[in-house]
Amino acid sequence: MTAQKNNTKSISDKEFTLEEFKLILSSLSQRITEPRLDILSILKSNHNPLTISEIHGKLKNKKTDLATVYRTINLFAGLRIVNEIDFKDEFKRYELIYDRHHHHHIVCRKCRNVENVETCMLDELENLLKKKGYSEISHSLEFFGLCRNCRNDSDMKSA
């Protein structure tokens, strides 16, 4: 239950996504290297946005340097295949966006668990800003709250 991967159908999945990653990199004229593929699969297989040091800790090849993670993530962010998120705690977090549509997050103030929030009504606000003269508008939106589990913790002590 520790370092074991679930082997049921993950082998072909893994190969599929690997090919996918290679295509993305080469279509952006970027070299296909081990650290880059490694980081992409880490981001792909984690549903929550990760910090630089979390990514570094999950790397298959432990020789990969922290500096490489910084360089790679900054490259990916510049290429817009990775999104940088600030959850108002100490570290910036990063998530893959090349294959996902625009979404936001709700972070539990206590356990720091993250859920996605798919939303749409923000478009109206963006339209309002367009009327004010702005163009090329985007936004970032994060919610913070106490999740059900953490609220129950406070209410009763143990579930």
Added chain:
Amino acid sequence: MTAQKNNTKSISDKEFTLEEFKLILSSLSQRITEPRLDILSILKSNHNPLTISEIHGKLKNKKTDLATVYRTINLFAGLRIVNEIDFKDEFKRYELIYDRHHHHHIVCRKCRNVENVETCMLDELENLLKKKGYSEISHSLEFFGLCRNCRNDSDMKSA
């Protein structure tokens, strides 16, 4: 036009807000000190959120240390009279919130000018999250775009 203040009615205004700041600090059981009042008036008189070093650069008393600015801003953020904002550039920014209602920002991608966005419809989204089991919900929302001036720059060159 450099270090001069506009003197028309600002003297009485200045005294008024000074008394206001003192009241705020003492109501929160915090000592009234020169750096604190200085920082509060800087935040008050600037409509855009400021970085730590911008605040430090605007201090009347140039002997006030950067460390004091950090300590003071962190104190104010903890007391919730100052709000921390991440505009996805290098530095965190801070604005006074004790006398303002909840609002958001639109930042020009080019000139980095900031306008406020007063909004309401987010409440609906928060209600949705409440139904999912979350409590004590808040959010942060920032918009990014090109302002009218900067768009014109690109379009025609000079106004």
Added chain:
DNA sequence: GTGGATGCAAAGAATTTGCAACCAA
């Protein structure tokens, strides 16, 4: 008078950079 606040200097931590070795194309 006394404990909290400040200035100064030094420490700490996150991120970036220089460079030689390495490797993808």
Added chain:
DNA sequence: TTGGTTGCAAATTCTTTGCATCCAC
């Protein structure tokens, strides 16, 4: 082969901390 990438170590930069002095209460 060749220029981009990496590992390693050193340098930067932002932020925090220790401590003696100062000052608000």
